[in-house]
Amino acid sequence: xxxxxxxxHILNSLRKNxxxxxxxxxxxxxxxxxxxxxxxxIETTITTAGAKLMEIKxxxxxxxxxxxxxxxxxxxASNIPGVEANLNPDTLAEAQELEKTDVGVIKGExxxxxxxxxxxxxxxxEKAICFISECLVILVSRKNIVSNMHEAYxxxxxxxxxxxxxxxxxxxxxxIEQSLVYGAQAARGVTIFLTD
Amino acid sequence: xxxxxxxxxEKFLQNGERVTRHDQTFWSVRTKRDTLAYELDEWExxxxxxxxxxxxxxxxxADYLEQFEQNAxxxxxxxxxxxxxxxxxxxxxxxxxxxxxxxxxKSKSMLTEECHLNDHLFKQGIDVVETDxxxxxxxxxxxxxxxxxxxxxxxxxxQVAECFRQKGIIAEHGTHAAEGILPTGEDPNQSSDPxxxxxxxxxxxxxxxxTAECGMTGANFGIAETGDIVVCTNEGNADMSTSVPKxxxxxxxxxxxxxxxxxxxxxxxxxxxxxxGQATTVYTSHFRGPRPGGEMHIILVDNGRxxxxxxxxxxxxxxxxxxxxxxxxxxxxxxxGGYSYTYFIPGPIGxxxxxxxxxxxxxxxxxxxxxxxxxxxxxxxKVDLSTQIYRWRQNLDGMHHADAMKKAMSxxxxxxxxxxxxxxxxxxxxxxxNAMPKCLTGIKLNGWTxxxxxxxxxxxxxxxxxxxxxxxxxx
Ligand code: SF4
Ligand code: SF4
Numbered sequence: 001x002x003x004x005x006x007x008x009h010i011l012n013s014l015r016k017n018x019x020x021x022x023x024x025x026x027x028x029x030x031x032x033x034x035x036x037x038x039x040x041x042i043e044t045t046i047t048t049a050g051a052k053l054m055e056i057k058x059x060x061x062x063x064x065x066x067x068x069x070x071x072x073x074x075x076x077a078s079n080i081p082g083v084e085a086n087l088n089p090d091t092l093a094e095a096q097e098l099e100k101t102d103v104g105v106i107k108g109e110x111x112x113x114x115x116x117x118x119x120x121x122x123x124x125x126e127k128a129i130c131f132i133s134e135c136l137v138i139l140v141s142r143k144n145i146v147s148n149m150h151e152a153y154x155x156x157x158x159x160x161x162x163x164x165x166x167x168x169x170x171x172x173x174x175x176i177e178q179s180l181v182y183g184a185q186a187a188r189g190v191t192i193f194l195t196d
Numbered sequence: 197x198x199x200x201x202x203x204x205x206e207k208f209l210q211n212g213e214r215v216t217r218h219d220q221t222f223w224s225v226r227t228k229r230d231t232l233a234y235e236l237d238e239w240e241x242x243x244x245x246x247x248x249x250x251x252x253x254x255x256x257x258a259d260y261l262e263q264f265e266q267n268a269x270x271x272x273x274x275x276x277x278x279x280x281x282x283x284x285x286x287x288x289x290x291x292x293x294x295x296x297x298x299x300x301x302k303s304k305s306m307l308t309e310e311c312h313l314n315d316h317l318f319k320q321g322i323d324v325v326e327t328d329x330x331x332x333x334x335x336x337x338x339x340x341x342x343x344x345x346x347x348x349x350x351x352x353x354x355q356v357a358e359c360f361r362q363k364g365i366i367a368e369h370g371t372h373a374a375e376g377i378l379p380t381g382e383d384p385n386q387s388s389d390p391x392x393x394x395x396x397x398x399x400x401x402x403x404x405x406x407t408a409e410c411g412m413t414g415a416n417f418g419i420a421e422t423g424d425i426v427v428c429t430n431e432g433n434a435d436m437s438t439s440v441p442k443x444x445x446x447x448x449x450x451x452x453x454x455x456x457x458x459x460x461x462x463x464x465x466x467x468x469x470x471x472x473g474q475a476t477t478v479y480t481s482h483f484r485g486p487r488p489g490g491e492m493h494i495i496l497v498d499n500g501r502x503x504x505x506x507x508x509x510x511x512x513x514x515x516x517x518x519x520x521x522x523x524x525x526x527x528x529x530x531x532x533g534g535y536s537y538t539y540f541i542p543g544p545i546g547x548x549x550x551x552x553x554x555x556x557x558x559x560x561x562x563x564x565x566x567x568x569x570x571x572x573x574x575x576x577x578k579v580d581l582s583t584q585i586y587r588w589r590q591n592l593d594g595m596h597h598a599d600a601m602k603k604a605m606s607x608x609x610x611x612x613x614x615x616x617x618x619x620x621x622x623x624x625x626x627x628x629x630n631a632m633p634k635c636l637t638g639i640k641l642n643g644w645t646x647x648x649x650x651x652x653x654x655x656x657x658x659x660x661x662x663x664x665x666x667x668x669x670x671x
Contacts, residue, residue: 007277010450010498014258017506021255025248027458029241048475095440096406114465115476125488128439131432149476150461162271162485162492166464168476171432175330175346176390177353178221184329184394185401186432186479 032114033147040113041145042194049116049169050182051190056139058196069191070103070135077133078105079124095128104133104187108140108167111192112152116168118192119152122161130165131186138167139193200560205532214350219530221349226524228473229574236465246466247578249459250515254505260420260453261496267423268494271485276495281311284497288313288412288445291493292322295443297409301401303427303434304328305414306344306518307447307497309540324412325404327433329397336363342534344541345471345520350533357388360396369399401433411437413483415448416517417463418494421456424484425494428467428477435481442490446483450496451514463517466576471519504552509587513548515577522571522581528564537561544571544581551588559597562588 034040045051054065063084066076077087077098083105087098098104106129108118118138120130130136146152158164171186182188209215233239253260265275278284292300300317302324308314314324314335326335330348334341337359341347348356360366370384373396378387387393413434417426425446427434438444454460468474486492505511523529523543534542539550539558547565550558562585571581 006279006283009279010277010496010502011258011261013498013502014261014450014505017502018255019506019508022248022251024252024455025245027245027462029238029245031238032236044475049478099402099406117476117480126439127435127487131435131439148461149464150458153457153461153464156457158482158484161488162483163487164482164484165435166476166480168478170478171430172478173329173394173431174472175328175333175348176351176356176393178224178346178349179353179390181391181394183398184431184433185327185398185405185436 027150031148031150034113037113037145037147038142038194040147041111041116044113044116045169045192049190050172051116051169051192053192053194056193056195062139062193065193066103066105066137069137073102073135075101076103076105077101077129080105080107080139089124089126089129092126095126095132098126098128098132101129101133103135103137104129105137105139106130108138108192109144109157110152110155111140111145112147112149112166113145114148117149117152117166118168119156119164119166121157121159121164123159124161127161127163130167131171133187135189135191136167136170136187137191137193139195141195143196199563200538201532201536201564204536205528205564208533208536209531215531215533218350218533222343222524222530225346225473226521226574229470229521229524232469232473232475242462242466243576243578245462246576247515249454249462250517250577251512253454253459254451254511254514257450257453257502257505260455261450264418264420264423264453265496267421268425269423271423273423273485273492273494276493278495278497278499280499281497284311284447284495284499285313285316287495288447289317289320289322291443291445292317292410295409295491297322297443299323299325299404299408300410300412301325301327301404301408301437301441302412303414303429303437304331304347305412305447306541307414307449308412309341310499311447311497313447325401325408327401327404327431327437328429329394329431329433332397332401333359336360340535340540342542343520343523344518353388353390353393356393360393361385365396365400369396372399401436405436405440408437408441410443410445411439411441412445412447413437415446415452415494416467417460418448418453419456419460420453422484424482426460427481427483428464428479429481430472430474430478432479435479438483438487442487444483444486444490444492446492446494448494448496449501450498451501452517467517467519470521470574470576500553507552510548510552510584512579513545513552513584515579516545516549517577518545519576521574521576522579525570525574526565527568527570528566532564537564544585545579548579548581548584548588555588555595559588559592559595562592 045053076085078085079088079090108120110119170182170190171184172182173184174180268275276287317324326332333348342350374384377392413427415425416428468477522545526543529543538560539546541549547561565585567582569582
């Protein structure tokens with residue numbers, strides 16, 4: 001059977017086997033919102049998500065703040081203008097070159113109070129920076145915090161790169177006897193920089 | 197007559213400590229789910245919505261698949277269709293051959309288990325490295341998963357340590373992994389500390405991410421309107437697998453499709469809350485096309501799904517999003533473990549999917565159910581799991597597998613359930629059983645009480661409490 005046959009075969013089989021059809025439901029029920037989503041986001045981030053959070057004032061020096069949270073970092077990767085980095089994910093030939101990154105500094109566009117998720121659209125050539133770095137600093141504005149995932153999905157945008165991810169805290173696993181361990185395969189630590 | 201499930205279960209039950217640990221582990225996940233449920237006033241609205249969205253999507257699946265293909269192709273992806281496991285395996289092999297791939301890093305996917313992909317690739321000389329920690333442990337131990345979300349939870353830390361030692365992982369990464377985790381002077385070869393073992397696995401898997409030529413992932417959701425593939429993990433292994441190699445192959449069962457982002461909001465909120473009792477997975481990643489200079493292939497797999505749609509009694513299994521909640525709650529699963537079932541997916545949903553795949557091989561699992569209905573009540577998409585199990589049992593007669601005694605018992609239950617008055621009065625008298633000596637109630641007279649402790653009946657039935665107190669309070 002060639003490719004077209006298979007596709008037609010599957011679609012025909014599906015069309016033939018439907019007996020009764022159902023409509024898409026109305027989703028207008030009331031969803032949980034927070035009176036103060038910023039406060040709720042901070043709370044979720046530092047508790048269940050297992051991340052750190054720093055509130056950044058407009059005249060704070062970002063580079064100094066990064067040093068403050070990760071004083072031992074030797075290799076910093078970022079493509080954000082103004083961030084002092086040793087590696088730039090836009091100009092590397094291969095993702096492997098990011099392997100020894102201590103701290104990756106990236107930007108989030110939307111943050112969600114109910115679960116600590118931050119939407120990070122790919123804005124760099126090598127998205128490995130978001131996962132391979134030992135620790136992540138995620139910059140996100142307090143103006144972009146929403147209450148729940150319904151609101152988040154109304155807002156998220158893609159760039160030309162065909163990838164985006166919600167990240168909520170450091171990589172974790174409980175695969176060995178259900179004991180919670182941070183730093184399974186991706187970032188071991190995450191610090192949210194909450195900007196104005 | 198015993199079923200394969202009851203025989204295997206009996207073996208599992210011999211290690212009381214293990215049974216208790218297994219039971220408590222999954223019950224604690226169920227409890228976490230409950231806590232999150234109480235936090236959300238819209239919990240039942242969400243389940244209702246998820247149920248209806250899935251019903252809508254699977255009954256319009258052909259249209260949505262076409263829409264998905266169009267959008268995914270426009271985004272730069274390459275879409276393939278596979279009618280069964282064999283076609284699927286061939287497609288994967290062909291892509292890998294075209295790219296001269298020697299090593300694949302793979303994030304957890306039940307579909308690839310279903311199609312026995314790993315064996316197929318190994319035979320062709322291609323190395324497949326599982327990257328979910330639990331899956332990797334099982335792969336190294338040459339074991340199958342015993343749960344669809346927490347596949348290796350039945351393995352002890354000592355067993356993991358022993359396995360890592362045998363496979364040379366501790367020798368290679370132990371010293372590095374011990375830094376800052378084990379007290380100075382402690383021998384990494386003696387340790388079974390979960391943090392240390394996880395760290396050792398991290399370095400071991402890093403090496404593989406750096407050298408593999410292809411990353412394979414499953415799909416938790418496909419979104420018709422945008423062409424996105426959504427993959428949810430806690431470890432970030434799907435992201436690692438697709439950020440370094442240039443080639444990404446997605447394997448998706450056709451029923452994983454949903455219409456749009458509005459629907460995605462509903463499912464994102466339900467998946468982790470139900471599966472692991474978390475408000476979200478750490479990563480919810482949307483793949484909308486290949487990475488720069490790379491290729492993204494999406495294989496849409498039928499393998500029996502389109503014909504399940506035509507099965508009036510069991511088509512709702514297609515709503516399943518493989519969250520694992522029905523296993524976590526099932527009293528039989530919790531006390532008998534995943535390996536007692538004959539199908540690779542255990543628990544309530546596995547009983548039904550196994551029957552749909554091959555009834556002659558898997559009818560044994562039908563005995564692994566007390567018809568308590570707990571699974572129906574936790575399922576985020578409202579699959580009618582226990583009703584389906586009941587229907588299979590009724591049809592066993594025709595398959596010549598019905599066990600005479602069970603038949604008699606379920607007939608008794610049927611009589612009770614179909615006569616509300618009898619049901620109420622038998623409940624009212626049930627507490628009397630509490631006062632009876634155990635030698636009477638626990639009599640090992642039949643296959644049912646054997647190995648089953650009699651339940652302690654509440655002094656008052658819910659019906660009575662409802663009638664006397666709750667109802668008057670609620671008006
Ligand atoms: S109804 Fe059966 S399968 Fe479902 S939870 Fe109860 S015992 Fe398990
Ligand atoms: S049947 Fe329902 S509860 Fe069970 S795995 Fe599927 S979605 Fe989850």
